[in-house]
Amino acid sequence: MNDKRVNQYLILPENGNRKDTKLAVEYDEAQIAELLKQGYVIVNHDDFNKLIGNADGEYLIADDGTVYEKPAPTDAELLAVAKSAKIAELKAERDSKEVEPITYNGNSYDYDDKARERINAAIIALDVQAAQAKATASIDWTTADNQDVKVTANDLRCVIAAVAQRSNALHVAYRAAKEKVEAASDVAEVEAIKLDV
Numbered sequence: 001m002n003d004k005r006v007n008q009y010l011i012l013p014e015n016g017n018r019k020d021t022k023l024a025v026e027y028d029e030a031q032i033a034e035l036l037k038q039g040y041v042i043v044n045h046d047d048f049n050k051l052i053g054n055a056d057g058e059y060l061i062a063d064d065g066t067v068y069e070k071p072a073p074t075d076a077e078l079l080a081v082a083k084s085a086k087i088a089e090l091k092a093e094r095d096s097k098e099v100e101p102i103t104y105n106g107n108s109y110d111y112d113d114k115a116r117e118r119i120n121a122a123i124i125a126l127d128v129q130a131a132q133a134k135a136t137a138s139i140d141w142t143t144a145d146n147q148d149v150k151v152t153a154n155d156l157r158c159v160i161a162a163v164a165q166r167s168n169a170l171h172v173a174y175r176a177a178k179e180k181v182e183a184a185s186d187v188a189e190v191e192a193i194k195l196d197v
Contacts (some may be wrong), residue, residue, distance in 0.1 A: 001030070
């Protein structure tokens with residue numbers, strides 16, 4: 001144990017952050033000299049506490065061991081963060097709207113994963129029934145608002161077609177909104193962008 005180095009830390013700085021940290025007390029002076037040659041610096045307990053977040057504000061470390069307060073983000077950095085967050089928000093909104101109930105022929109149909117499976121299975125069953133009976137077959141279907149309606153395979157295909165049209169409109173709107181986000185020149189402009197469907 002190196003009593004001379006109590007409450008000191010060997011830190012390897014990288015881009016203002018700590019790439020590696022060692023307790024100086026665990027190394028003799030020859031080992032410390034070697035680590036210093038490798039780019040490590042020695043910091044005291046107070047500076048170390050700043051670097052690990054135990055002080056007001058955020059701090060960085062320079063290659064020479066100087067600990068300094070992290071500068072406020074630039075407008076460009078804030079804009080980049082806002083753009084990334086807005087694009088993720090718009091994409092999530094688009095994806096959410098793609099599985100909302102869809103209206104066809106005055107009725108509302110669920111269109112989540114389970115509903116899509118049921119619709120596809122019903123189309124197959126109705127096609128088989130129609131082929132066997134040589135007539136149009138129908139079944140009772142419970143709509144998204146709990147109404148029972150008679151539907152044919154063609155009705156269910158039209159539901160899928162309506163969803164495809166809505167999905168296309170959502171993707172077109174998303175691409176347009178994303179282009180606006182990427183072209184925006186300030187955070188307020190980014191935050192004002194909406195998914196216009």
